[in-house]
Amino acid sequence: xxxxxxxxxxxxxxxxxxxxxxxxxxxxxxxxxxxxxxxxxxxxxxxxxxxxxxxxxxxxxxxxxxxxxxxxxxxxxxxxxxxxxxxxxxxxxxxxxxxxxxxxxxxxxxxxxxxx
Amino acid sequence: xxxxxxxxxxxxxxxxxxxxxxxxxxxxxxxxxxxxxxxxxxxxxxxxxxxxxxxxxxxxxxxxxxxxxxxxxxxxxxxxxxxxxxxxxxxxxxxxxxxxxxxxxxxxxxxxxx
Numbered sequence: 001x002x003x004x005x006x007x008x009x010x011x012x013x014x015x016x017x018x019x020x021x022x023x024x025x026x027x028x029x030x031x032x033x034x035x036x037x038x039x040x041x042x043x044x045x046x047x048x049x050x051x052x053x054x055x056x057x058x059x060x061x062x063x064x065x066x067x068x069x070x071x072x073x074x075x076x077x078x079x080x081x082x083x084x085x086x087x088x089x090x091x092x093x094x095x096x097x098x099x100x101x102x103x104x105x106x107x108x109x110x111x112x113x114x115x116x
Numbered sequence: 117x118x119x120x121x122x123x124x125x126x127x128x129x130x131x132x133x134x135x136x137x138x139x140x141x142x143x144x145x146x147x148x149x150x151x152x153x154x155x156x157x158x159x160x161x162x163x164x165x166x167x168x169x170x171x172x173x174x175x176x177x178x179x180x181x182x183x184x185x186x187x188x189x190x191x192x193x194x195x196x197x198x199x200x201x202x203x204x205x206x207x208x209x210x211x212x213x214x215x216x217x218x219x220x221x222x223x224x225x226x227x228x229x230x
Contacts, residue, residue: 004159033217042120042205042220043160056215090159092218104150105218107159 002027004093004108012114013081021076021111025093031055032074033105034066035090043090049074050096078113086115119143120208122221130229135193137224139206142187148209150218151180151191153202160205164191196228 005024013019025032031050035043045058049068063079072093078085092105121140129135137151147168152160166173166180166189173180179192193200206221 031216035218035220040222042207042222043218045217045219048216056213056217058217092159104162104165106162107152109157109159 004091004106006089006091006108006111008111009109010112010114012116014116015081015083017081018077018079019081019113021078021089021091021113023074023076023091023093023108025072025074025091026106029093029095029106030072031094031096031105032068032072033092033094034074034076035092035107036060037088037090037110038086046076081115083115086113088112118222119146120206120219120221122204122206122224124224125222126225126227128227128229129196131198132195135191135196135200135226135228137191137193137204137206137226139189139191139221140187141189141208143208143210143219144184144187145212146208146210146219149180149182149189150207150209151178152205152207152220153200154205154223155202163204193226196226198228198230201226201228 007022033048034046037043047066048056052068066076068074088110090110092107094105095103150165151163154160164178181190203223205223207218
């Protein structure tokens with residue numbers, strides 16, 4: 001079975017531009033979460049979507065937005081890019097939308113975003 | 117405010133010996149804890165988890181221990197193998213106001229020496 005797939009794998013943008021990152025969850029998984037990982041840190045939670053609805057948002061500015069489609073794939077959009085947005089963006093999927101199911105989140109390999 | 121802390125950035129262990137990775141947390145509302153392993157250029161891979169109502173969970177060479185009174189979590193790998201060399205992240209799950217998210221530590225780089 002295919003795991004979580006993310007595209008593109010690498011991306012270079014300049015300050016002020018906009019970017020869209022894409023994620024396809026594992027088949028049968030209805031929840032998608034987005035994380036940002038900067039060098040030397042653990043992943044930081046950005047968004048969670050479950051059944052196409054936003055279930056949670058981390059401490060990120062409104063320049064960050066996301067959506068989930070009927071096939072459960074997801075996009076993360078970042079507007080007005082800043083140098084500090086340079087990071088690895090990880091997508092994770094899980095069967096359900098809460099921890100009580102004890103089903104762990106499974107991560108993709110991420111999109112490496114570099115801002116010049 | 118770092119709610120999940122991994123105070124050892126790196127650890128070296130001889131092949132065949134035990135590796136012990138530690139994690140401390142501050143939020144007593146965490147209800148589920150996980151360990152992930154990450155190789156370079158790959159996403160984190162789920163290893164093992166434990167519910168807050170248990171104190172031990174074992175899966176093959178991997179055992180996770182939870183001490184709720186001390187707010188401390190540890191991962192034991194026995195015996196350690198060179199292929200275990202990676203960065204290990206401790207994560208805690210919390211559900212608040214319908215939001216379900218993982219909070220990660222900063223990671224410990226494990227090097228298993230052949």
